[in-house]
Amino acid sequence: MSDRYTRIYAAVRKVPRGRVATYGQIAIVAGLPGHARQVGYALHALTVSTGVPWQRIVNAKGMISLQPMRGGVNQRMLLESEGVKFDAAGRVSLMKFRWKKRR
DNA sequence: ATAATGACTTTCA
């Protein structure tokens, strides 16, 4: 496993409960600015057994980039359990649940 | 080594 992945995972774990973060943000926090894609790639390799709250990571639109279901549970359900609200379009209000400050 | 792929982002409209 590369250090990159570890950094990404660490960044994801930093995300507080009831909050969501974008790939770009995670990339920055992980120390890999501009590597948003790789963040997604790294998370793709993850599973529910990794212990990483990957469900808190969404794309810039606030939508779940992955298929509706993955790892056996709905990402949406998990987030709702944390207090994150979804709209009819299946998105989270980034301007309300965005982790940290913007940019 | 090159080519293709992908859980993305940013900018312009």
Add this chain to the structure above:
DNA sequence: TTGAAAGCCATTA
């Protein structure tokens, strides 16, 4: 907010 186009980079074949 959404949509299209360009950019970026690691992983896989």
